[in-house]
Amino acid sequence: MGDHHHGPAKGLSRWLFTTNHKDIGTMYLWFSFSMFILGGAFAMIIRAELFQPGMQLVEPAFFNQMTTLHGLVMVFGAIMPSFVGLANWMIPMMIGAPDMALPRMNNWSFWILPPAFLILAGTLFMEGGAPNFGWTFYAPLSTTYAPPSVTYFIFSIHVLGLSSIMGSINIIATVMNMRAPGMTYMKMPLFVWTWLITAFLLVAVMPVLAGAVTMMLMDIHFGTSFFSAAGGGDPVLFQHIFWFFGHPEVYIIILPAFGVVSQIIPTFARKPLFGYDSMVYATAAIAFLSFIVWAHHMYTVGMPVAGELFFMYATMLIAVPTGVKVFNWVTTMWRGAMTFETPMLFCMGFLVLFTIGGFTGLMLSIAPADFQYHDSYFVVAHFHYVMVAGAVFSMSAAVYYWLPKWCGRMYNETMGKTHFWISFIGFNITFFPQHFVGLAGMPRRIPDYALQFADFNMMSSIGAFIYGASQILFLYNVIATIVAGKPTSEAKTWEGAEGLEWTVATPAPYHTFETPPQVR
Amino acid sequence: MTTQSSTEYEKYYVPEKSKLAVCATIGLISSTFGAANVMNDMTFGDGATTGSWGIFWFGLFFFSATLFGWFRMAIKENLAGMNSAQLKKSYVLGMFWFIFSEVMFFLAFFGALFYVRTLVGPWLAGEGEGGRMNHLLWEGFNYQWPMPLTPQEAVGGVANQPVANMGTFQSYEQSMAFGEAAAWYLWLPMWNTIVLLSSSFTVHVAHMGLLDGNKRKFNIWLGITVALGMLFVALQALEYYEAYAHFGLTLNSGIYGSTFFMLTGFHGFHVIMGMTMLLIQWLRSVRGGHFTADDHFGFEASSWYWHFVDVVWVFLFLFVYIL
Ligand code: HEM
Ligand SMILES: [Cu+2]
Numbered sequence: 001m002g003d004h005h006h007g008p009a010k011g012l013s014r015w016l017f018t019t020n021h022k023d024i025g026t027m028y029l030w031f032s033f034s035m036f037i038l039g040g041a042f043a044m045i046i047r048a049e050l051f052q053p054g055m056q057l058v059e060p061a062f063f064n065q066m067t068t069l070h071g072l073v074m075v076f077g078a079i080m081p082s083f084v085g086l087a088n089w090m091i092p093m094m095i096g097a098p099d100m101a102l103p104r105m106n107n108w109s110f111w112i113l114p115p116a117f118l119i120l121a122g123t124l125f126m127e128g129g130a131p132n133f134g135w136t137f138y139a140p141l142s143t144t145y146a147p148p149s150v151t152y153f154i155f156s157i158h159v160l161g162l163s164s165i166m167g168s169i170n171i172i173a174t175v176m177n178m179r180a181p182g183m184t185y186m187k188m189p190l191f192v193w194t195w196l197i198t199a200f201l202l203v204a205v206m207p208v209l210a211g212a213v214t215m216m217l218m219d220i221h222f223g224t225s226f227f228s229a230a231g232g233g234d235p236v237l238f239q240h241i242f243w244f245f246g247h248p249e250v251y252i253i254i255l256p257a258f259g260v261v262s263q264i265i266p267t268f269a270r271k272p273l274f275g276y277d278s279m280v281y282a283t284a285a286i287a288f289l290s291f292i293v294w295a296h297h298m299y300t301v302g303m304p305v306a307g308e309l310f311f312m313y314a315t316m317l318i319a320v321p322t323g324v325k326v327f328n329w330v331t332t333m334w335r336g337a338m339t340f341e342t343p344m345l346f347c348m349g350f351l352v353l354f355t356i357g358g359f360t361g362l363m364l365s366i367a368p369a370d371f372q373y374h375d376s377y378f379v380v381a382h383f384h385y386v387m388v389a390g391a392v393f394s395m396s397a398a399v400y401y402w403l404p405k406w407c408g409r410m411y412n413e414t415m416g417k418t419h420f421w422i423s424f425i426g427f428n429i430t431f432f433p434q435h436f437v438g439l440a441g442m443p444r445r446i447p448d449y450a451l452q453f454a455d456f457n458m459m460s461s462i463g464a465f466i467y468g469a470s471q472i473l474f475l476y477n478v479i480a481t482i483v484a485g486k487p488t489s490e491a492k493t494w495e496g497a498e499g500l501e502w503t504v505a506t507p508a509p510y511h512t513f514e515t516p517p518q519v520r
Numbered sequence: 521m522t523t524q525s526s527t528e529y530e531k532y533y534v535p536e537k538s539k540l541a542v543c544a545t546i547g548l549i550s551s552t553f554g555a556a557n558v559m560n561d562m563t564f565g566d567g568a569t570t571g572s573w574g575i576f577w578f579g580l581f582f583f584s585a586t587l588f589g590w591f592r593m594a595i596k597e598n599l600a601g602m603n604s605a606q607l608k609k610s611y612v613l614g615m616f617w618f619i620f621s622e623v624m625f626f627l628a629f630f631g632a633l634f635y636v637r638t639l640v641g642p643w644l645a646g647e648g649e650g651g652r653m654n655h656l657l658w659e660g661f662n663y664q665w666p667m668p669l670t671p672q673e674a675v676g677g678v679a680n681q682p683v684a685n686m687g688t689f690q691s692y693e694q695s696m697a698f699g700e701a702a703a704w705y706l707w708l709p710m711w712n713t714i715v716l717l718s719s720s721f722t723v724h725v726a727h728m729g730l731l732d733g734n735k736r737k738f739n740i741w742l743g744i745t746v747a748l749g750m751l752f753v754a755l756q757a758l759e760y761y762e763a764y765a766h767f768g769l770t771l772n773s774g775i776y777g778s779t780f781f782m783l784t785g786f787h788g789f790h791v792i793m794g795m796t797m798l799l800i801q802w803l804r805s806v807r808g809g810h811f812t813a814d815d816h817f818g819f820e821a822s823s824w825y826w827h828f829v830d831v832v833w834v835f836l837f838l839f840v841y842i843l
Contacts (some may be wrong), residue, residue, distance in 0.1 A: 211632075
């Protein structure tokens with residue numbers, strides 16, 4: 001315990017019992033990458049089946065399990081934990097704190113994740129198969145007509161929620177309480193800001209999700225009637241509760257990505273971020289608005305017209321703060337001395353593709369138009385542009401950007417750039433055509449489709465295989481860097497980088513800022 | 521941009537490696553896995569649940585023991601003077617946002633209640649745009665709250681749906697709503713409200729005593745608070761007994777029973793949690809001599825929790841029982 005500096009323990013116990021934010025961050029990152037591979041494997045099965053019209057490889061029932069697990073694993077297993085891992089690594093270093101505020105709870109938030117996903121993936125081998133009702137698990141598909149494995153699904157959602165809530169409480173306490181002297185709120189790096197706001201969102205909506213699955217559990221096993229009209233309830237009630245969680249959830253996914261991009265673009269444009277204050281306010285505005293737009297996922301469910309209109313206008317409003325952000329990023333680059341290392345390339349990809357996703361979002365927000373788009377591949381294209389080209393691209397950018405700081409070795413730039421270009425091209429081949437088949441009426445979540453969609457679907461599948469393969473390259477690059485990358489000990493890996501994390505040694509020592517720095 | 525700060529700064533206590541998290545994980549996962557097994561055995565299996573109960577109880581026991589050890593360790597660290605003012609503030613923030621998350625959990629159930637009462641009910645009975653299909657689906661269903669007759673009963677049964685009124689709940693007079701004004705003193709929820717509101721007051725008096733350094737006053741009033749909590753739980757149990765035995769009002773009695781039992785049930789569960797927390801603080805104070813006028817976070821956190829439970833009850837009383 002004393003005051004001596006101590007490094008990590010040896011062996012497995014280092015990871016099992018650790019209270020160190022860097023260890024925990026590392027575990028989160030590796031775990032989320034393994035989930036990314038698992039979810040990706042499910043996606044490959046989906047795309048292989050859709051390669052040609054007609055039933056090719058899998059049974060329709062199994063296809064449904066694949067779409068469901070793909071969505072759940074990617075959202076809850078890949079994207080969310082990856083950003084929590086990043087938060088663990090970076091927030092204490094960015095605000096000059098010795099660790100996270102509640103280190104033992106931090107470890108617990110991580111360790112309940114792997115068994116929860118083990119149970120969720122284990123449902124594949126249960127009688128009746130895995131959950132097959134889509135990642136949005138609408139009742140009554142997920143109650144009256146659900147396979148028995150739904151119970152395990154419900155409890156794993158409970159555990160994931162608990163993990164997220166504890167993780168967020170930790171982040172809030174860290175940011176509010178552990179900033180170094182002089183690190184005022186309006187001096188915090190944007191990544192810290194976006195995570196603080198994301199954590200508020202998580203604490204606010206994960207319990208609501210817990211409420212939704214609890215009602216499902218009661219309906220299934222204890223005869224309540226929440227989602228059954230026969231007993232005076234309403235299946236649509238499920239959708240309201242789910243999306244009250246679900247829409248803030250999509251911002252939970254994208255806000256930390258905004259933070260990452262706001263760190264990286266100034267570095268490679270060698271200019272401070274344009275409009276820091278407006279970035280903070282825009283993030284807060286997005287967070288606030290995200291609570292009052294949920295029913296834009298339910299335009300076709302038969303809401304009163306007043307409801308349709310309210311949710312339509314509120315949704316459109318979100319485009320305003322989002323636009324503020326995009327303009328700020330672009331303006332940051334204006335007349336900057338730009339270079340395009342891998343992290344910056346991924347941020348450029350993010351900027352272009354996320355904006356496309358924002359525009360399709362705007363199209364979807366128009367209620368009468370959404371009657372055509374809803375539940376079609378157009379929606380699939382929309383959310384993959386924001387979630388893959390948004391969240392996943394920014395996550396790749398973050399890994400390349402901070403990897404030298406984490407392990408004191410430089411990644412292979414050529415391989416990084418190759419990874420970017422293959423991802424970028426593969427991604428667009430996969431998802432751009434889906435706009436067209438969607439507009440032409442191809443429904444989502446089906447294992448077979450009409451013949452006129454065949455060409456575009458084949459393109460999509462080829463693109464998906466390319467994109468999938470490029471992630472193997474990513475994995476290889478990261479491992480090669482950790483094992484045998486060119487050692488670097490420069491505190492500041494990137495000449496344009498700003499912030500406390502670049503003032504500590506490279507690789508970052510096991511404990512940083514045991515006494516807080518003075519920020520001016 | 522930065523230099524090491526020259527000013528003396530209290531060191532933040534970052535604990536060493538700890539087995540707590542892994543133990544708590546084993547407990548939590550086993551108990552939830554066991555619970556899922558039990559439920560599936562009951563609903564989809566042959567009803568034999570022995571092994572599943574075993575996993576569940578093992579998990580629950582392991583989990584409780586771990587949490588006990590965890591809190592014990594945190595208390596010991598504090599008594600050993602390891603907690604800086606800054607660390608204490610982390611605990612305060614943690615507790616605050618935990619309670620906030622609990623508020624949001626209740627909000628989901630209140631939201632369901634409001635949605636059903638203001639929109640779904642009238643629609644099912646054929647009102648407005650949403651009720652256009654009434655003549656095809658639920659002809660003859662009249663909306664009333666409390667809902668004695670579910671849509672299913674109104675049309676005489678629906679295939680594929682579990683029976684929505686397994687009890688024989690069938691009259692407004694026998695619901696938990698406030699019926700006759702004359703008999704208010706016989707009305708259990710009224711007494712429950714009085715009991716719980718006074719307990720919020722007594723816990724406040726206890727806090728005042730502690731702040732004055734008057735440990736005797738603290739112990740007495742905290743003891744009274746715990747006793748009131750127990751009384752509340754007992755009355756609530758009596759109410760549930762009445763509902764099941766005499767009113768035919770059960771979890772299965774359609775949406776009224778669902779919302780009633782889930783809201784009051786989760787609240788009751790939180791009362792038990794809060795009461796246990798306060799009881800432990802009482803034991804710590806009486807037996808261990810813990811808490812001083814300026815260091816009593818364990819008690820304070822429990823009392824916040826208690827006030828939170830109380831506020832939830834006020835809303836329950838208003839929206840579940842009275843309106
Ligand atoms: C300008 C901002 C955005 C607007 C106006 C918008 C609007 C919409 C609308 C109206 C839908 C419903 C379409 C339908 O089902 O018919 C939708 C679906 C979706 N959006 Fe967005 N969106 C925006 C940004 C985002 C972001 C940033 C994310 C996540 C990072 C996201 C993720 C999703 C997802 C996952 C779905 C589909 C959910 C499902 O049914 O499975 N959106 N969006
Ligand atoms: Cu949305």
